[in-house]
Amino acid sequence: MALKFPIFMDSHSTTAVDPRVLEAMIPYFTEKFGHPGSRNHPFGWEAEAAVDKAREQVGKLIGARDPKEVVFTSGGTEAINLAIKGVAEMYREKGNHIVTTAIEQRAGLDVCKHLERQGYEVAYVPVGADGLVDVEGIRKAITGKTILISVMFANNEIGTIQPIAEIGKLAKEKGIIFHCDGTQAVGKIPVDVEAMGIDLLSFTAHMIYGPKGVGALYVRRKNPRVRIAPMIDGGGHERGMRSGTVPVPLTVGFGKAALLCREVMPEESARLKALRDKLQDKILSSMDEVYLNGHPEKRLPHNLNISFAYVEGESVLMGLNKELAISSGSACTSATLEPSYVIAALGVGSELAHSSIRFGLHRFNTEEEVDYVGNRTIEVVSRLREMSPLYELAKEGVDIKSIQWKAQ
Amino acid sequence: MAYSEKVIDHYNNPRNVGSFAKDLAGVGTGLVGAPECGDVMKLQIRVNLNTGVIEDAKFKTFGCGSAIASSSLATEWLKGRSVDEAMKIKNTDIVNELKLPPVKIHCSVLAEDAIKAALADYRDKWGKKEAVAGSKAS
Numbered sequence: 001m002a003l004k005f006p007i008f009m010d011s012h013s014t015t016a017v018d019p020r021v022l023e024a025m026i027p028y029f030t031e032k033f034g035h036p037g038s039r040n041h042p043f044g045w046e047a048e049a050a051v052d053k054a055r056e057q058v059g060k061l062i063g064a065r066d067p068k069e070v071v072f073t074s075g076g077t078e079a080i081n082l083a084i085k086g087v088a089e090m091y092r093e094k095g096n097h098i099v100t101t102a103i104e105q106r107a108g109l110d111v112c113k114h115l116e117r118q119g120y121e122v123a124y125v126p127v128g129a130d131g132l133v134d135v136e137g138i139r140k141a142i143t144g145k146t147i148l149i150s151v152m153f154a155n156n157e158i159g160t161i162q163p164i165a166e167i168g169k170l171a172k173e174k175g176i177i178f179h180c181d182g183t184q185a186v187g188k189i190p191v192d193v194e195a196m197g198i199d200l201l202s203f204t205a206h207m208i209y210g211p212k213g214v215g216a217l218y219v220r221r222k223n224p225r226v227r228i229a230p231m232i233d234g235g236g237h238e239r240g241m242r243s244g245t246v247p248v249p250l251t252v253g254f255g256k257a258a259l260l261c262r263e264v265m266p267e268e269s270a271r272l273k274a275l276r277d278k279l280q281d282k283i284l285s286s287m288d289e290v291y292l293n294g295h296p297e298k299r300l301p302h303n304l305n306i307s308f309a310y311v312e313g314e315s316v317l318m319g320l321n322k323e324l325a326i327s328s329g330s331a332c333t334s335a336t337l338e339p340s341y342v343i344a345a346l347g348v349g350s351e352l353a354h355s356s357i358r359f360g361l362h363r364f365n366t367e368e369e370v371d372y373v374g375n376r377t378i379e380v381v382s383r384l385r386e387m388s389p390l391y392e393l394a395k396e397g398v399d400i401k402s403i404q405w406k407a408q
Numbered sequence: 409m410a411y412s413e414k415v416i417d418h419y420n421n422p423r424n425v426g427s428f429a430k431d432l433a434g435v436g437t438g439l440v441g442a443p444e445c446g447d448v449m450k451l452q453i454r455v456n457l458n459t460g461v462i463e464d465a466k467f468k469t470f471g472c473g474s475a476i477a478s479s480s481l482a483t484e485w486l487k488g489r490s491v492d493e494a495m496k497i498k499n500t501d502i503v504n505e506l507k508l509p510p511v512k513i514h515c516s517v518l519a520e521d522a523i524k525a526a527l528a529d530y531r532d533k534w535g536k537k538e539a540v541a542g543s544k545a546s
Contacts, residue, residue, distance in 0.1 A: 312446050314472035318411070318419055331446050332472040337511065339446065351443035387425045387476065389450035389468040390443060405442035 011360035028249035054255025063192035079202030086228025095145035131160030153185035158294030159303025168197020187261035210257030214250035273301035319380035329356035418477035436530025451522035478519035
């Protein structure tokens with residue numbers, strides 16, 4: 001089959017809506033446009049039934065005991081805000097301390113920073129060189145004032161999967177609420193709120209081949225019953241935790257996307273892992289001084305993050321961006337002009353953060369695409385190394401760290 | 409971010425990539441930036457010791473597309489200039505020529521630094537010989 005360009009391999013940022021998901025959504029824009037809160041006519045009943053069905057489908061994907069535990073939001077960021085701020089506000093009397101990790105996605109970190117300005121205290125537990133957080137490190141960070149542990153399931157850059165069940169067990173033992181940011185993991189690998197002891201789980205539809213604009217927060221109702229303060233007040237929708245009209249078409253799409261993920265997960269994750277491994281082997285065996293970022297095994301099956309020493313990430317993307325969508329931890333590709341704090345947290349040195357490239361495979365990638373991407377990446381990196389003064393110095397045997405660089 | 413056509417052209421067809429031996433007669437080398445900042449430029453000039461004119465220039469750059477383009481452009485502009493004229497190249501000239509957006513201005517600053525560093529190195533190593541050669545010629 002002929003390749004179609006550009007090839008998308010940036011699935012940690014978003015995914016395409018599955019055509020089956022879109023098909024399920026369409027009637028809810030036009031004929032079935034009712035408000036699920038309209039209790040007294042068929043339009044409302046129809047919409048309510050559709051939202052209930054979606055809630056059940058989404059709940060099943062994460063092993064929720066009761067669909068009522070699923071609260072629809074506008075997306076992952078809102079779900080994270082609602083979880084962390086909601087707990088912080090609700091349990092303010094009990095304590096003001098939160099334990100999280102240094103590599104949470106921006107929403108998680110920024111909410112914590114916001115709370116710090118309000119007088120809360122936050123412990124950012126570091127991760128090891130493989131991106132794993134040490135459960136003992138979390139245990140040690142807990143104080144008598146800790147009201148929340150917030151740890152991401154899998155990292156959005158390096159794909160490292162955290163020991164969530166162990167953290168859930170620790171949280172239960174200490175009687176602390178456990179929020180998990182499941183944005184990258186839900187729908188891709190098994191996530192089970194019951195088996196893993198997760199009290200709050202945030203995730204989003206557009207990462208699982210659903211539409212943008214809808215996400216969810218799982219809020220445990222039993223053992224323990226978790227209460228959160230709402231962030232948005234209004235008509236008391238979503239059991240008072242998130243007022244605002246539920247976007248029925250988006251929610252229906254979210255439900256369908258969840259259903260599909262649950263059906264295809266074993267087969268799809270195995271297929272993507274095989275493709276990812278092929279891409280990884282191709283690159284690592286063809287080039288010197290390339291480094292895999294993150295844990296080699298405890299990693300999302302569709303994630304690959306590699307640092308290409310001596311070349312800068314944005315220049316790699318520039319060489320590929322007409323034909324390939326990938327991303328980099330380079331400062332030049334971030335809004336903040338700082339290199340990736342995730343790669344930097346691994347302790348590899350910020351020059352390797354500038355050189356990191358992330359590939360995110362997805363449902364619609366083919367083996368031909370993977371082969372093409374591997375070859376083109378190697379070509380572009382090789383060309384850039386030929387014009388890299390650092391590569392030249394390294395080839396001459398100069399230790400780059402021995403040079404007195406003058407930072408601007 | 410959208411790149412200007414000139415940046416894309418320099419990235420795709422960089423001018424004067426390469427290196428001179430550091431001790432070659434008339435060669436001045438500038439190495440500026442830092443790996444942890446994501447930008448390192450090596451810029452070299454080869455000056456005719458009799459005329460004081462930059463006959464050739466080469467670069468190697470670790471950095472984003474705009475950094476590569478800034479240093480590539482710098483080598484183009486250096487060729488054929490006298491050492492004194494070369495001192496007059498300003499980062500703003502590079503910004504204007506390549507239409508660099510504000511977030512990329514530091515790339516042009518680094519290119520100017522690289523030019524200045526190469527010229528200073530040249531003067532350290534060869535400046536006196538140039539003067540001697542010049543006085544002999546007159």
